[in-house]
Amino acid sequence: MKRRADALFVGIALLMLLLPAWGLLRAKAPFAYDARDAYIAENIGFRPELITLHARVSRRLFSQTGNEQVLLGKDGWLYFADTMPDFYRRNALEDAQIDQIASSIAALSQVLARQGIGFTFLCAPNKNTVYPEHMPCYASPAEGAGNLERLQAALVERGVDVLDAAALLRARKPEGQLYFKTDTHWNARGALVVYRALMERLAQGEPGIAHESFEAYDAYEVPLEDIVTVQGDLAALYLPLSKATETDARPAMERRYAVDGVMRSLSDMMIRTRSDANGLRVLVLRDSFGEALFPYMANNLGRLLFSRALSVDEAAIQGLIQGEEIGHVVLQIAERNLPTLL
Secondary structure, three states, rough: OOOHHHHHHHHHHHHHHHHHHHHHHHOOOOHHHHHHHHHHHOOOOOOOOOOOHHHHHHHHHHHHOOOOOEEHHHHHHHEHHHHHHHHHOOOOOOOHHHHHHHHHHHHHHHHHHHHEEEOOOEOOHHHHHHHHHHOOOOOOOOOOOOOHHHHHHHHHOOOEEOOOOHHHHHHHHOOOEOOOOOOEEEHHHHHHHHHHHHHHHHOOOOOOOOOOOOHHHHHOOOHHHHHHEEOOHHHHHHHHOOOOHHHHHHHHOOOOEOOOOOOOOOOEEEEEEEEEOOOOEEEEEOOOHHHHHHHHHOOOOOOEEEOOOOOOOHHHHHHOOOOOOOOOOEEEEEEEHHHHHH
């Protein structure tokens, strides 16, 4: 009887080991060596099932996600592992590097100013910068200024207009949740907080500029049809088969902008919109955090150039605004990506 049990155990173990190879045996392997990793990831048998099983077991037994990119916080909050160096102050840029980035941005701002074009620097803070209280009990934020605080201070010293989104979002936390629990990004409410402050900057010196502020949204007077479900990018990363979603209440907005050409998705390298809202013409250089800002801005700017070409290179930006009569440039970048500005 014992031999049969041992044989059954060995058989099950061998089957579990061979299951991932099933898909590889059925697929045609690539000739190029550099395509090996993608080939394995795409064809390994039962990959999403095995990842999901591993994640559920890791969460139940060890209170971890089982994925090195996703950190399990309190009350179901998830955090991106790439933000931990900022949280622990382990990736601090040297003073010379902060000076280099700040000087480059200040030089760009001055060049634009001589052309009558405004400039605003906007850093989207990491989720654990705004919500450190939901981090695991073993993770405590380091004291002292990080890259975000140091760079913003250096920019202010050089006369660059800085929208301190981190301070703004921290102050507005009591009014409602501003980031997704299972995603790296701010939600529609967090984006609205930033949008309002940004529009105030854009409208400075432009009397009579009209734009929506969505006051009714603050009172949670939101029609039910404008509550959408979102699958968090972090949840999808470590639980690929999970159907769990979060709700994201967005203000009721009638689309009043038109898109030049074809817009495939908000991930397009360049999106150009126009509307009759006002005469503001703005170039936004942005990353994925900018996507939640897009519907607000497209509806409330006469001309919007929405670009993923994150750069402080003067020639590149001049190429983007050539012939567009842009009045303001916004550089929006996530806190974890600040070192890329070097």
